[in-house]
Amino acid sequence: MAQQKMLQFVRVAKETPEKREADDRAQDFGEIYAEFAAEKAAEQASRCSQCGVPFCQSHCPLHNNIPDWLRLTAEGRLEEAYAMSQATNTFPEICGRICPQDRLCEGNCVIEQSGHGTVTIGAVEKYITDTAWEEGWVPPIAPVEERSESVAIIGAGPGGLAAADRLRRAGLQVTVYDRHDRAGGLLTYGIPGFKLEKDVVMRRVEQLEKGGVEFVLNCNVGTDISFDAIRGKHDAVLIATGVYKGRDLTGPGAGAQGIVAALDYLTASNRVSFGDEVPEYLSGALNAEGKRVIVVGGGDTAMDCVRTAIRQGAVSVKCLYRRDRANMPGSQREVQNAEEEGVDFVWLSAPNGFAGDPVSSVMVQKMRLGPPDASGRQSPEVIEGADYAEPADLVIKALGFEPEDLPALWGEEALEVTRWGTVKADFRSHETSLPGVFAVGDIVRGASLVVWAIRDGSEAADSILDFLAQPAQVAAE
Ligand SMILES: Cc1cc2nc3c(=O)[nH]c(=O)nc-3n(C[C@H](O)[C@H](O)[C@H](O)COP(=O)(O)OP(=O)(O)OC[C@H]3O[C@@H](n4cnc5c(N)ncnc54)[C@H](O)[C@@H]3O)c2cc1C
Numbered sequence: 001m002a003q004q005k006m007l008q009f010v011r012v013a014k015e016t017p018e019k020r021e022a023d024d025r026a027q028d029f030g031e032i033y034a035e036f037a038a039e040k041a042a043e044q045a046s047r048c049s050q051c052g053v054p055f056c057q058s059h060c061p062l063h064n065n066i067p068d069w070l071r072l073t074a075e076g077r078l079e080e081a082y083a084m085s086q087a088t089n090t091f092p093e094i095c096g097r098i099c100p101q102d103r104l105c106e107g108n109c110v111i112e113q114s115g116h117g118t119v120t121i122g123a124v125e126k127y128i129t130d131t132a133w134e135e136g137w138v139p140p141i142a143p144v145e146e147r148s149e150s151v152a153i154i155g156a157g158p159g160g161l162a163a164a165d166r167l168r169r170a171g172l173q174v175t176v177y178d179r180h181d182r183a184g185g186l187l188t189y190g191i192p193g194f195k196l197e198k199d200v201v202m203r204r205v206e207q208l209e210k211g212g213v214e215f216v217l218n219c220n221v222g223t224d225i226s227f228d229a230i231r232g233k234h235d236a237v238l239i240a241t242g243v244y245k246g247r248d249l250t251g252p253g254a255g256a257q258g259i260v261a262a263l264d265y266l267t268a269s270n271r272v273s274f275g276d277e278v279p280e281y282l283s284g285a286l287n288a289e290g291k292r293v294i295v296v297g298g299g300d301t302a303m304d305c306v307r308t309a310i311r312q313g314a315v316s317v318k319c320l321y322r323r324d325r326a327n328m329p330g331s332q333r334e335v336q337n338a339e340e341e342g343v344d345f346v347w348l349s350a351p352n353g354f355a356g357d358p359v360s361s362v363m364v365q366k367m368r369l370g371p372p373d374a375s376g377r378q379s380p381e382v383i384e385g386a387d388y389a390e391p392a393d394l395v396i397k398a399l400g401f402e403p404e405d406l407p408a409l410w411g412e413e414a415l416e417v418t419r420w421g422t423v424k425a426d427f428r429s430h431e432t433s434l435p436g437v438f439a440v441g442d443i444v445r446g447a448s449l450v451v452w453a454i455r456d457g458s459e460a461a462d463s464i465l466d467f468l469a470q471p472a473q474v475a476a477e
């Protein structure tokens, strides 16, 4: 079937320039051109000039062999393309959907830099792996031999799952602990379904389960089981707990009803998409339908909130960000998507207080960009006397996340953390200050990206295998 689809590509590649130009404007052909995906994937792949200086590859955190799997895709050799892409990426269909490609591989495509529009690398990666699942080319996880050593992974997000995959394939006994009722971390409860369909995540979780990875869900380490008990039960431990302490808003009225945290809002929406009954959604507390919504923040979480609010049927959605468009941390592609969907960006503005309880309006302070600070970034300064009241029924705080205080929560003061509270771990081996304990993903990097968590998880798995190959060290513990 895939072969047949590929033959059609040859015809499509000869279509009019107008059609191709229109197609190129569609950034995610998987969603928009579902029935043309094979043709479009091959067409895009064939645009790769095989330039010999693959900046795309060096700017992909996994150093995916992009030019080679694009060539295989263009030649219709999809199964080989899939095998090559999977060899360096545990979850290519997930990265293909949600990596900020404009800042990574695609932003460094030579064709993009010559002004002809990037090869849509992420969409091709997504397409070849989705096809591999459809065609039955994704083999189950089947270790060649069973080994007796066991590893605990705390946190079932992409970092933990990538490590689980690698360790289980090596035959280790792997147990993943997570405080949520479903695995996936932010893939499941943070990132909205319109960017990452939940069945795509659950398919990977099932693959791990079928391959023998044990999941202990609804288990908050530090409350339901102690960190010490976990260390006692397993030969090595991987901490992959992410960062979850949301930064808060201050100012008069900041505690009013209707001012909610981004992750509570997104989690409720994601739970609804799983078919869960969510009282806060049903009551309207975490539901934007019929409301004037203001989202505060300029990162990718803020973009997810504004786009979710639009889909829930908000009357209006405004995004307040204290810097300008050029200086916002979120992906420009996401901003463009949000604007096209009707979100109003109010640049150079920040909340300075709230009226009503439940909230009825936000006092908005206007800002300008001042001189650069120590980091070289221009600091926002308040423009005095320019405040105004913006009506709002729901205010969503999307100001970023910080790590929880793990040494205190887990009663493990010997677990060293940085001054930002992230766990200190060697950047190559991912070993922490505790022997046999490794750490990866956001809890080490601070709020980061899925693709970095996957890379860390795979690297840490290799380090754990090395660690377990040294029995003297294990015995010494
Ligand atoms: C709203 C939102 C949207 C995002 N969108 C994107 C995007 O589009 N693209 C992208 O690349 N990145 C995105 N990110 C960032 C990305 O999701 C993270 O960088 C990535 O998920 C980090 O992976 P992780 O494995 O380190 O942690 P997480 O995915 O956060 O997983 C950590 C897991 O640990 C569990 N846990 C925590 N503490 C405990 C405990 N004490 N006991 C048991 N379990 C525990 C949590 O329940 C969670 O399941 C987004 C983040 C957010 C918040």
Ligand code: SF4
Binding pocket: 059, 060, 061, 062, 063, 064, 066, 089, 095, 096, 099, 101, 104, 105, 106, 121, 122, 125, 451
């Ligand atoms: S993993 Fe991300 S950065 Fe790497 S090729 Fe895929 S989409 Fe691009």
